[in-house]
Amino acid sequence: MNKILLLSTLTSALLFAVAPVVKPAQERTFSQSQFMPDMSAILDFSYVNHSISDAELQHLSIPGITEGFYGSHDHGGNSESTYNANNGFNLNYLEVVLSSNVDPYFSVDAIFHFSPEGVEVEEGYFTTTALGNGFRFRGGKLLSEFGRINQQHHHFWDFGNAPLVNEAFFGTHGINELGMQLQWVAPTKMYLMVGAEALQGTNEAMFGNAQIADPNSIDPEDPTLLAEEVTAPSLFVGYIKSSLDAGNTTFLPGLSLAQGTSNIDHLEDEEHAHAFAGDSSVYGADLTVKHFFDSYSFLSWQSEWIMRDMDGTGYHNDAGTTEAGDIEKEQAGYYTQLVYAYDQNWRFGVRYDSIYLNDITRNGITQSIIDPEAANPVSTTEDFDRYSVMSEYHPSEFSRIRLEYNHNTALYNEDGERQNLDTVMLQFNLSIGAHAAHDF
Amino acid sequence: MKLLFILFLLPLSLFAHLNIVVTYPYIGAITKAIGKDHVDTIVLAQGNWDPHFIVPRPSLISKLRSADALIMNGGQLEIGWLPPLIKRANNPKTIPNATTFLDLSRHITFIQKPKSLDRAQGDVHPDGNPHFHLNPKNILILAQTIATFLSTIDSEHQAIYATNLKTFEKNWQIYLTRWQNNMASKKGMKVIQFHDNLAYFNQAYALQNIGTIEPLPGIPPSSRHTMEIIELIKQQKPYCIFHDVYHSTKTAQYISDKTGIPIVLMPHDIGALESIDSLVALFDHLTKVQNK
Numbered sequence: 001m002n003k004i005l006l007l008s009t010l011t012s013a014l015l016f017a018v019a020p021v022v023k024p025a026q027e028r029t030f031s032q033s034q035f036m037p038d039m040s041a042i043l044d045f046s047y048v049n050h051s052i053s054d055a056e057l058q059h060l061s062i063p064g065i066t067e068g069f070y071g072s073h074d075h076g077g078n079s080e081s082t083y084n085a086n087n088g089f090n091l092n093y094l095e096v097v098l099s100s101n102v103d104p105y106f107s108v109d110a111i112f113h114f115s116p117e118g119v120e121v122e123e124g125y126f127t128t129t130a131l132g133n134g135f136r137f138r139g140g141k142l143l144s145e146f147g148r149i150n151q152q153h154h155h156f157w158d159f160g161n162a163p164l165v166n167e168a169f170f171g172t173h174g175i176n177e178l179g180m181q182l183q184w185v186a187p188t189k190m191y192l193m194v195g196a197e198a199l200q201g202t203n204e205a206m207f208g209n210a211q212i213a214d215p216n217s218i219d220p221e222d223p224t225l226l227a228e229e230v231t232a233p234s235l236f237v238g239y240i241k242s243s244l245d246a247g248n249t250t251f252l253p254g255l256s257l258a259q260g261t262s263n264i265d266h267l268e269d270e271e272h273a274h275a276f277a278g279d280s281s282v283y284g285a286d287l288t289v290k291h292f293f294d295s296y297s298f299l300s301w302q303s304e305w306i307m308r309d310m311d312g313t314g315y316h317n318d319a320g321t322t323e324a325g326d327i328e329k330e331q332a333g334y335y336t337q338l339v340y341a342y343d344q345n346w347r348f349g350v351r352y353d354s355i356y357l358n359d360i361t362r363n364g365i366t367q368s369i370i371d372p373e374a375a376n377p378v379s380t381t382e383d384f385d386r387y388s389v390m391s392e393y394h395p396s397e398f399s400r401i402r403l404e405y406n407h408n409t410a411l412y413n414e415d416g417e418r419q420n421l422d423t424v425m426l427q428f429n430l431s432i433g434a435h436a437a438h439d440f
Numbered sequence: 441m442k443l444l445f446i447l448f449l450l451p452l453s454l455f456a457h458l459n460i461v462v463t464y465p466y467i468g469a470i471t472k473a474i475g476k477d478h479v480d481t482i483v484l485a486q487g488n489w490d491p492h493f494i495v496p497r498p499s500l501i502s503k504l505r506s507a508d509a510l511i512m513n514g515g516q517l518e519i520g521w522l523p524p525l526i527k528r529a530n531n532p533k534t535i536p537n538a539t540t541f542l543d544l545s546r547h548i549t550f551i552q553k554p555k556s557l558d559r560a561q562g563d564v565h566p567d568g569n570p571h572f573h574l575n576p577k578n579i580l581i582l583a584q585t586i587a588t589f590l591s592t593i594d595s596e597h598q599a600i601y602a603t604n605l606k607t608f609e610k611n612w613q614i615y616l617t618r619w620q621n622n623m624a625s626k627k628g629m630k631v632i633q634f635h636d637n638l639a640y641f642n643q644a645y646a647l648q649n650i651g652t653i654e655p656l657p658g659i660p661p662s663s664r665h666t667m668e669i670i671e672l673i674k675q676q677k678p679y680c681i682f683h684d685v686y687h688s689t690k691t692a693q694y695i696s697d698k699t700g701i702p703i704v705l706m707p708h709d710i711g712a713l714e715s716i717d718s719l720v721a722l723f724d725h726l727t728k729v730q731n732k
Contacts, residue, residue, distance in 0.1 A: 104537060127527075129535055134505055136530040185505045185530050191498035193528075243498035250497045295490035295686045343688075344660055396659055397520070397563060432559070435519045439528065440496050 037100030037108075040433030042155050044092040048084045051422040057085075059271075060411040060419055063378040064358050064370040065331060066168045066205060067272065069411060082172045084160050084425050091116055092154065097434075105130045111153070122153075122176070134185040144175035145183075145195055146237050146256045148286040148304050156438055158302075158339045160404050160425050164353035164386050165306050165333030168410075169282065171205030175258070178202075179233060191243035201235030201260045206282075206308070208263040209234040212275050212315070215267045216322045226315055226322070227263050227277030235260035239284075243440075249291040252440065256284035262310055267317050271414070276327065278312010290440075296344045307332035307357070314362075325363050332357035333384070345394055353386040355410065374416035384410030402427045458594055461507035461534065463518050464491060465710035466573050467544065467582075469719045471511060474587045474604045478597050482507070484525075487711025490686040491571075492563075492658070494521045504529035509593055511586065514545030515570030540593050547585040548572045551639060562656025574708065575640035576616055576723050583608050615720055620645075622727035630678035632669065632695075634687050637708055641726060650676050653691050661691040673699045680704045680730075685712045704729055 050057060057070040070085055083092045093113040101107045111123040125140030143151045149166060161167070166174060179199035186192040201207045209230040217223035239256040262280040267273050286304040293299075307330070314327035333355035341347045358380050360367040369377035390404040408421040460475065461482045462468045468483040475481070482503050485494040491513075504510065504525055510533070512518050526534055533540040550568030557566055572578050587605040591598040623645040631642065634653045642649050651672050655665035673695065681692050681703045692703050706726060707713045716722050 101537070130532045131530065132532045134530045136528075183530070185501060185528070187506050189502060191502045193501075241498075245497060245499050250495070250499070252498055290495075292495055295493045298495075396559075398559060435516070437520050437523045438496070439524045440498050 035100075037098045038434040039099075040097045040431055040436060042093075042095040042097070042429065042431040042436075044083075044095070044155055044427065044429050046084050046090045046092060046160065046425050046427040048087060048090055048426075049424045050087050052419060054085075054087050056413075056419075057411075057421070060413060060421075062164075062168050062355065062384050062410050063374075063382075063412050063416065064329070064360055064380065065355060065384070067266075069168065082161065082167065083154055084423075084427070093122075095122065095153070095155065099434075101129065102126065122173075134187060136183045136185075138181040138183075139179070141176070141178050142181060144177065144179075144197055144199065144237050144258075145181070145239055145241075146175050146258055146282070147239075147284040147306065148252075148254060148288060148302060150174045152439075155429050155431075158300075158337060158347075158349050159351055159388050159390055160402065160427050161388075161406070163304065163335035163351075164384065164408075164410055165335060165355055166304075168333070168355060168384075169206055169306060169308055169331075170203055175199070175203055175235075175237070177235065179235075191241075193241045195237075195239050195241075197237040198233040199235040199237060199260075200232045201230075202232070203235070206262055206264070206280055206310070207235050207260045208265070209261045210263055210265065212263055212265045212267070212277055214322050215273075215317055216320055226275060226313075226324070230261040230263065248293070249289065250440070252288040252290075254284075254286045256282075256286070258282040258284075262312060267315065267322075273317035275315040276310070276312055277315070278310060278327070280308055280310045282306060282308045288440075296341065298341045300339045300341075301337070302339075303334060303336040305332070305334040326361075328359075328361040330357060330359040331355065337388075344397075347390075347392040347394070349388075349390045349392075351386075351388040351390075353388070353410075355384040358382070358384075371416065374414065376416040378412055378416045386410055398431050400427075400429045402429070458508045458590075459506055460590075461503055461510050463494075463510075463512045463522060464573075466579075466719060466722070467511050467513065467586075469710055470579065470583050470586055470608075471590075473608050473719075474583060474601055475590055476600070476604055478594065478600065479590065484522075485709075487707075487709040487716070488685060488713070490684075491517055491708065492520060494518075496521045496525050498528075500525050501528045504534050505531055507531060507534050509540040509542070509589075510534040511542040511544065511589070513570060513573070514543035515548075515550065515567045515572070516565045517545075517570040542585070542589045544582055544585060545570060545572070547581060548578055551643060552636070562654075563658030565657075569636060569639045571637040571708065572640050574638055574726070575644040576612075576619055577644060578640060579719065580609060580612055583612070615723065619723050619727040623730065626679075626730055630676055631680055631682050632673060632678050632701075633682045634684055634692060637684060638682050638706055641706075645727075649682075650678055653681070653695065666691055666695060670695055670698050673701060682706045684708055 060069060061067040062069055084090050093115050096112045099109045106126045107129055108126050113120045113122045121141055123142050125138050125142045128137045145151045177199035179197055181197045183195040201209050209232050211225050211229040212227040213223035214226050237258045239254060241254040243252045259281050262276060262278050264276045267275045284306045288302045290298055290300040310329040314325050316323045335351055335353045337351035339349035360380055367380055369379055371377055386406060386408040388406045390402055392400055392402045394400050404425045406423040411419050411421055413419050458479045460471050460479045462471055464485050465483050465487040468481040471481045484500050553568035554564050583605060587601045590601045627646045630648045630650050632651050633649055636649055636652055651669055653661050655662055680701055683689055683692050683703050683705055685707055696703050707716045710716055710722055716725055
């Protein structure tokens with residue numbers, strides 16, 4: 001100890017002799033380091049083994065619901081793949097979060113996803129802090145609070161992939177849009193929150209507002225429009241959430257509605273060139289029930305039901321001619337999951353996913369099969385299911401290792417044959433920097 | 441519709457006194473002792489749970505939503521659960537830069553402030569050990585702080601708060617002597633803890649903590665560390681294991697069986713045990729349980 005003291009005195013004496021005293025950063029006149037926003041980084045890395053090769057997986061779809069479920073559904077060379085999509089190793093993201101107050105009136109949060117494919121602004125929004133009367137206004141790129149799981153970040157989910165119905169309807173990133181959000185918390189004893197959002201409406205899976213040009217127009221310079229551009233914002237979301245406590249059990253139910261324009265243009269695709277122009281309504285109901293045994297152990301049951309009604313005109317690019325027809329799709333699905341936290345270290349969970357309603361009407365006629373051109377057309381009464389189990393080990397509050405198994409019976413190849421997909425995932429999720437605190 | 445809205449808001453305007461939301465039960469008790477009839481105290485955390493891990497139930501958002509002021513422990517004890525609640529409550533009175541927001545930790549001299557910060561050292565609190573209310577002398581500082589706070593946000597009743605503080609201080613001094621007497625025989629003795637949440641209690645009564653059952657703050661016990669603790673106990677002969685009420689006593693029981701030293705269950709807040717219904721009961725228990 002004395003030796004260290006002596007050494008440090010000597011060194012400092014030397015420093016004094018050589019250079020003027022350097023004051024700590026906060027005492028230097030123009031130092032701004034004290035204003036550094038809260039910063040954290042979350043690494044999500046996984047090893048995945050699918051029973052189907054990556055190349056084959058890209059051609060699988062959920063008939064009538066979504067195409068290219070496992071990524072690589074090309075849009076001008078920009079392929080969006082889902083989390084844990086590839087066999088072998090996946091760096092799902094390195095999420096960088098910056099967050100700070102702007103002034104007494106606003107705060108800003110920015111969430112970036114760095115991945116081998118590039119950087120994405122996952123979210124970037126300002127939030128008011130001084131409105132009062134229970135109001136909060138937010139604007140920027142944000143995750144909609146439609147339903148329960150949509151606004152939660154991937155690393156907060158209990159499973160490594162989104163529920164089947166969410167991913168099939170809204171795509172990999174859910175309803176993640178440019179837009180504005182207004183929320184109000186009621187001055188009641190019971191938690192009651194209502195919110196409304198006006199969003200750009202360009203979710204690639206089911207919402208879009210761009211014009212759709214006929215690829216078979218006589219004059220490609222001045223093409224015939226199959227659908228006019230709809231002025232953005234073209235997606236509107238509303239929801240109401242409430243919560244009750246009964247002893248150590250908390251109930252959190254919610255109802256959501258989304259209404260938007262669905263101009264979806266896949267006419268330039270190599271396979272299955274098609275387009276849809278119309279309007280969509282999405283209805284959601286969710287319920288979370290969580291019982292706490294003590295500070296660390298709980299049993300949580302979370303379920304969400306989503307139904308969509310898409311009404312418009314469908315187009316097919318068939319060997320140089322564009323065929324049009326009225327289409328109405330009524331589709332619905334749900335997931336239900338049960339998670340048990342045994343203690344601070346261990347968690348176990350099961351989840352069941354199902355898309356059970358797939359009613360398709362073409363030109364006023366109810367369809368019994370989805371794609372008449374397929375070799376083995378899939379019936380519209382077919383259910384699409386997935387089963388998942390997981391177990392998690394949390395060495396500390398800041399790290400998590402999860403082993404998950406999925407049995408997915410929802411995917412079909414182009415001939416209309418069911419391709420069962422079994423997946424084993426080992427995921428590592430680690431966070432550094434500012435302490436993350438999550439909502440209920 | 442409009443009428444409905446007015447009817448809806450009417451009962452709120454009938455409350456003339458302040459709605460003070462506090463994070464932990466002990467803060468509620470001090471605030472009530474100073475504010476008496478002029479304040480309503482609403483406590484967010486349950487006293488029998490780990491203060492680091494309070495479940496951010498949505499019902500707590502509603503409590504913050506209607507708060508006139510928020511008093512928290514601070515020192516990052518609430519870091520894992522309070523910020524998201526504040527962000528959702530949409531109440532300008534409960535945001536940290538508001539004049540109606542009180543961070544008690546700013547008024548206390550911390551002990552065990554880490555010289556360097558690294559999570560490899562566990563879930564450390566950058567400001568030092570935040571469980572300062574377990575030194576009963578600190579309660580006096582907290583009471584004075586809360587009295588000043590209430591007087592600033594409700595200057596009309598300043599005199600009442602000052603009188604209430606005087607009464608509280610007078611009574612507390614008597615209790616302090618009683619607890620000092622209870623603990624006199626334990627001066628200088630060694631203890632083991634699960635987590636060092638009694639650091640300030642030990643400071644008050646000159647007890648010496650020689651080790652914790654968790655290898656690092658926030659890291660659950662490991663068998664290797666447990667063996668080391670057993671060795672340590674055999675060498676240094678602490679007189680007991682102080683244990684909180686919210687962690688499993690399994691490991692402590694094993695250590696106790698191997699070494700023969702008793703486990704003493706030490707409540708950390710009001711409500712931690714059913715019999716602890718006031719601040720006085722808390723310190724009575726903490727100082728008496730030693731002599732059993």
